[in-house]
Amino acid sequence: MQAYLLDFANFMMRWLHVIAAIAWIGESIYFVMLDNGLKPPKEESCRKKGVFGEMWAVHGGGFYHNQKYATSPEKLPDDLHWSFWKSYATWLSGFALFVMLYMANPSFYLVDPNSNWQWAAEMSGWQANVLALLFLVAGWVVYNELCKRISPDMQRDGLLSVAVAVMMVVVAYLSTQLFAGRAAFLLTGAVMATAMSANVFFWIIPGQRRMVAAMKAGEAPNPLDGKRGKQRSVHNTYFTLPVVLLMISNHYSFAYSHEHAWVIMSLFIFAGALIRQFFVLMHSGSIKPAYPAAGVALIALAFWVGAPAGSSGQNRDSADAGPSIDEIHEIVETRCTACHAKEPSQEGFNSPPAGIAYDSADQVLSQREQIQQVVASGYMPLGNMTEMTDEEREAIAAWSE
Ligand code: HEC
Known part of the structure; x- marks a missing residue:
């Protein structure tokens, strides 16, 4: 009953998370499109009011006329629309999911028994949980410090982007050494997603509140608040596509169980940012196919890096037919069916x-290739709970039709 409850709650939380994320990312993409697609206003009266850009749009059977003010409008309306709950709901539901799935079963999902780092392979469940939380917090602290130190007055945002890119490669590398592959991809995505929500929570929204308060008091808002909001919001824009990819990576063990998973992950992150760049530029009227082309090239590179090395049973004599299906079935029964059975005996x-x-x-028999892939990569048995031996892994690898 407990496993059922947890599964059900997980299912519903996932639903909420995806909906909140769609709403947030959708709005974020919309505002980037709006901002970059603004044209100088045609009417003199608009310019006099301080409008510096406008966009006409037709949608859902109606016509819309958006206007952006260069600084502040003469008078702020009381019913200003703010966007932050979508971001917070996405983060909160995502974190809840992480707790329900990964942190509820850390020795299955967080600990990587094959880690190159001995101490990481031997972590207990609660140590892994603490480490995962520290990983998320540290990700935000380091990113935030990079922003504050490298480009405090938004003068060196180019250099900052390079630093953030390097940081993400380091995060990808560390995550794959510290945690099981699936969790590593998720946590790297979560470091970016946490930065996105924390940008909204700690900088963008407080900055906007200060701006509004200044305007209401008849003072000029501090331009740094606006510029910083823009800086963080630009980072969020380039994080969106990589984050979505990492969040949906959880069934693709060929990527996250690969020994160079961090390289594959880094390539995906840069590919996502490059593809996003194409759309950002497109909204301002400039079509630059080189960006998505470079993104696709990185994906092709990831494909090449991730490709399995040689086919199974290659290093066996051709005269040797490999282990029989009975032998294989026996291995699978001892190492896999505690979980993979119609009625699993494994608790949880x-x-x-x-x-x-x-x-x-x-x-x-019908799932030979899939079994070989997950066993070869070490992804299964999960957390090597059932203590599969190297000889058994070799037998599975040598098993041919
Ligand atoms: C301790 C429980 C457990 C054991 C033992 C176990 N698995 Fe799994 N297996 C899981 C779970 C949980 C998932 C789902 C993970 C996911 O959603 O990616 C899974 C997923 C899989 C998948 C699908 C992977 C994917 O990409 O979605 C395959 C194939 C698989 N297991 C094969 C095996 C084989 C073969 C063995 C034995 C050598 C084995 N498993 C042993 C728990 C286990």
Whole structure:
């Protein structure tokens, strides 16, 4: 019952998370489009009011006329629309999901028993949980310090972007050494997503509040507040596509269980940012296909890096037929079916994980390639809970039709 409850809650929380994220990212993409697509106002009266850009749009059977003020309008309306709850709801629901899935089962999902770092491979569950939380907090602290030290007055934003890019490669590398592959991808995405929400919470919204308060008091707002809001919001723009990719990576073990997973992850992050750049420029009327082309080239590179090395059973004699299906079935029964059965015996599982059950030899036979892939990468058995031996892994690798 407990496993069922947790699964159900997880399902519903995931729903909420995706909806909140769609609403937030959608709004963010919309405002980038609006900002970059503004044209100088045609009417003299608009210019006199202080409008510096406008956009006409038709949507859902109506016509819209957006105007952006260069500084502040003469009078601020009381019912100003603010955007922040979508961002907070996305972060909160995402964090809740992380707690329900990963932190509730850290020795399955967070600890990587094959880590190159011995101490990381031997972490206990609660140590892994603490480390994951520290990882998220440290990600924000380092990013925020980089912004504050490198470009405090927004004069060196170019250099800052390079520093943030380098930081993300380091985050990708560390995450794959410290945590199981699936969690590593998720946590790297979560470092970016946390920076995005924290940018809204600690800088963008407080800055806007100060600006509004100044205007209401009849004073000129501090221009740094506006510029900093823009700086952080630009970072958020380039984080969006990589974050979405990392968040949906959880079924693609060929990527996150690869020994160079951090390289694959970094390539995906840069590809996402480059593709986003194309759209950002497109909204201001400049079509630069080189950006998505470079993004696709990085994805192709990731494909090449991630490709499995050689086919299975290659280093066996051709005369040797490899292990029989009975041998394989026996290995699978001892190492996999505690979880992967119609009725799992492993505590915490109330249905076969990922819908995969190996109750019969036929089921095992029909999933040969998939089994070989997850065993070779070390992703399965999850957390090597069932203590699969190297000989058994070799037997699975040598198993051919
Ligand atoms: C301790 C429980 C457990 C054991 C033991 C286990 N698995 Fe899994 N397996 C899981 C869970 C949980 C998932 C779902 C993870 C996910 O959503 O990616 C999974 C997913 C999979 C997948 C799908 C991967 C994907 O990319 O979605 C395959 C294939 C798989 N397991 C094969 C195996 C094989 C083969 C073994 C034995 C060598 C094994 N598992 C042992 C828990 C286990």
